[in-house]
Amino acid sequence: MIELPGRKEFIEYAEGATVEPEVQERILQLLASSALVRENLSELKRDLYRVDVLIPDFQPDANFRLEVAKVIPVWLKKGDRRRFPFFPLWLEAVMILLGFLSFGVLAVYFFQRH
Amino acid sequence: MKALTYKRAKELQTAVDRLVADVYGFSVILKSGSEWYAQSELLDVVFLVLENQWFVFDDDETIPWEDFRIEVFQMIWKRFSSTTVPGVSVDDSLPVGTRERSFYKLALADRAAIYLRTKKKFSYDELSAILGLPKKQIIERVEKSREILLARELRAVEFSQEEF
Numbered sequence: 001m002i003e004l005p006g007r008k009e010f011i012e013y014a015e016g017a018t019v020e021p022e023v024q025e026r027i028l029q030l031l032a033s034s035a036l037v038r039e040n041l042s043e044l045k046r047d048l049y050r051v052d053v054l055i056p057d058f059q060p061d062a063n064f065r066l067e068v069a070k071v072i073p074v075w076l077k078k079g080d081r082r083r084f085p086f087f088p089l090w091l092e093a094v095m096i097l098l099g100f101l102s103f104g105v106l107a108v109y110f111f112q113r114h
Numbered sequence: 115m116k117a118l119t120y121k122r123a124k125e126l127q128t129a130v131d132r133l134v135a136d137v138y139g140f141s142v143i144l145k146s147g148s149e150w151y152a153q154s155e156l157l158d159v160v161f162l163v164l165e166n167q168w169f170v171f172d173d174d175e176t177i178p179w180e181d182f183r184i185e186v187f188q189m190i191w192k193r194f195s196s197t198t199v200p201g202v203s204v205d206d207s208l209p210v211g212t213r214e215r216s217f218y219k220l221a222l223a224d225r226a227a228i229y230l231r232t233k234k235k236f237s238y239d240e241l242s243a244i245l246g247l248p249k250k251q252i253i254e255r256v257e258k259s260r261e262i263l264l265a266r267e268l269r270a271v272e273f274s275q276e277e278f
Contacts, residue, residue: 008253017237048232051263056214057233058142060135064153068134068160072127075164 005030014044122171129169129177134160136234137186143229144194146218152194159189187230187244195222216266223247224259231256 005013005027013019013027030037060068087095138156145152163169168182217225226245230236242249 015232017235047264048260050267051228051260052232054213054217054263054267055229055232056139056143056147056217057229058139058149060138064138065131065134067153067157068130069127071157071160071164072123072130075161076123 010041011044014041014048122175125171125175125177126169129179130160130164133163133179133183133186136183137190139233140187140226140229141190141194143217143225144190144222147214155194156190159186159193162189184240184243187234188246191226191244191246195226216263220259220262224255227252227255228259228263 003026005023009019009023010027013024019027031041134156137159138152141152141156141159142149145155163182163186168185169177169179172178220228223245227241230241230244231238236244238249238252241252245252247255
């Protein structure tokens with residue numbers, strides 16, 4: 001006794017979705033044996049096509065692709081800056097200390113003159 | 115971390131471009147066909163993907179962007195379904211044709227489910243992962259919206275053949 005494919009499996013086959021090979025074999029056997037089922041399948045496919053036509057799809061235009069292309073270098077620059085920052089923390093601390101030191105030197109020089 | 119050569123930069127650019135081309139249609143239909151609203155938010159999503167370092171080079175110097183395709187769709191669904199397009203209603207101000215109008219009159223989840231099923235060919239398991247709904251409910255939603263669309267199309271055909 002052959003197990004007949006269910007409604008859901010039949011629709012998935014008509015949609016062109018991935019169906020298990022066993023199920024596919026059963027559907028193909030059924031299609032080979034009956035003209036009525038073949039007719040039903042073609043009607044189902046036609047209906048699915050009609051629905052497919054009603055659903056809009058969009059693709060990005062050249063301007064938006066350009067916007068996306070601009071994003072990449074910005075992101076790369078940000079990543080580089082995070083990895084190799086221009087002023088690391090220790091260098092910043094050393095520069096502040098040097099600043100204080102130079103102020104001190106200037107102050108000592110000023111008070112010694114007057 | 116290897117140095118970024120021209121080839122790698124090119125590959126990165128291609129991967130981002132292909133990913134954007136893949137998710138663009140989905141984000142636009144969630145914004146009721148308004149590309150203007152969809153584009154800025156889509157760029158935000160792309161930035162988020164880049165900052166989370168999802169683009170990783172394989173051993174053969176390619177980026178397997180299909181690996182996190184579902185996650186990106188999920189991200190777009192979460193982000194876009196929470197906000198609505200301000201001041202736009204399908205019936206008056208949106209420049210869509212009569213054919214698209216029946217599609218945009220569907221509920222947002224129905225619209226997303228049937229779009230992803232028919233145009234992007236996702237399986238129902240993947241769809242339930244993206245939309246965060248049970249599989250059974252998604253199958254029902256897809257079939258119901260298919261019937262609605264088909265009925266409206268058939269009604270239009272009947273109307274065109276009527277004799278006045």
